Amino acid sequence: MPSMLNDLSGRWSLGSSAVGLNYLLLMLVWLLLWRLSALMEYAPHASLWFPPAGLTFAALMMLGWRALPALALCAIGATFWMGHIYHTGSPWQELLTAGALFAVAHCSAYGLGAWLLKRLIDTRIMASALAVIPLFLLLGCLSALGAALAGTGALESAGIIDSRDAGASWLAWWIGDMAGVIVLTPLFMGILSWRYARPEPWLGSMDLTLLNGPPGRFVLKLAIQLSLLSLTMLVAAHIRTEEVAYALFFLIIPQMWIIYTESALRSALSLALFSTAAALWVALLGLVEQSLTYQFAICVIAASSYFGFTVPALMAQNRQLAELAFHDGLTGTLNKRYFFERAEQQLTVARHQGRALSLVLADMDHFKQINDTYGHDIGDAALVKLCQRLRKALDDGDLLGRFGGDEFILLLGNAEAAETRIERLQELLAATCVPGTEQSLSATFGVVTVAEHENITMAFKRADALLLESKRQRHDAERQSAPFSAGESRRQ
Structure with a gap:
């Protein structure tokens, strides 16, 4: 997975002024969210929830270390703002020290959590929401716990609170930060991926x-x-x-x-x-x-x-x-195993309704020559085109599967009309060119009506024998004719 720094380089090429404006906007939003959380403070340094924690975690996830200076300035600015709002009377040196310690505690806790989450995601071969969400919830909760413990410790070291207040505040601090991280980080990541940086591949899946x-x-x-x-x-x-x-x-x-x-x-x-x-x-x-x-x-x-x-x-x-x-990965038709399962089910239903089914084997003519002459890409395109034409012969309830290589198998619900439908299909193939060439597309068919005593496997063996006989007769006839002519079919 490409690194976040490489991903960001293309989005930050508009000049340093645009980059500075983006970070200024990030800081403004962070401080406004801090003020909103301060209005919901129910204990000293503890809010009902702390939205800046979600923005910090999201910014570090999306922008990496580039977001650290802006986030650190926000933490210092919030400390001075808090001193002004509550009229603490603390000298600016003390507020600066407390703000710096809070910035280190806040950014290091969420930075470590964001880095570890990205690292765990990057080491997965396929990162999906199913794997990312439990990791996000776990590391988000642990990051909030680390921020709460480090934050209360930083304020205690700066003399803003004493050890007794620190012991009483860390739990409320943690729950408030955790609520902000869990609730808002995905929303902020979505907004940041639109405004600042391209989303990671695992975000693109959401x-x-x-x-x-x-x-x-x-x-x-x-x-x-x-x-x-x-x-x-x-x-x-x-x-x-x-x-x-x-x-x-x-x-x-x-x-x-x-x-x-x-x-x-x-x-x-x-x-x-x-x-x-x-x-x-x-x-x-x-x-x-x-x-x-x-x-x-x-x-x-x-x-x-x-x-x-x-x-x-x-x-x-x-x-x-x-x-x-x-399904077959190339043509989208049923694979052999699933075709036989579905065909047996269709056969049971048809016998209850008194209907006869036809089983058709189709073998694309000159497939090896097409691959050898024009390449495997043209050969694959020819198989896809053949399937498109075969589907035109299907009615509701009919089945089409790929038996292997250039061989396909059809189950038709109207046995009486099977021969007519195959003849029309041969005419359609004769009017269709192999993609990228001027040669007509053709196929050889073996058609049988599933007898009352037969299952699908038994009918398949008869259709396969008829197909081989048709191919031998066709090979003898083509010695005197040009290649890539329309196919023929046999019916029993």
């Missing part, structure tokens, strides 16, 4: 677009989700018990509705709005006594939602595996 279907339905779903949230929080404010606070967990149902019906980025946006609204309601209604309950509810809903993202990815992988297991 639907990082908001333009997935009409926005009206998405807005309606959001309105229903946020209305239910508001109703739940108002009831919790009126009846202040833990049992009512736990009702927030049930709102995972409308969230999963959005997850399964909208794109990944729309789902991440809905999760971010839901979590922001929940945190704001807690702050506005003064539901501080149940803060941890609401924080854990947000984290659980977010984690469950991300595992919900894996369902479409898993379904797509299953479809791909089914295609590989049951």
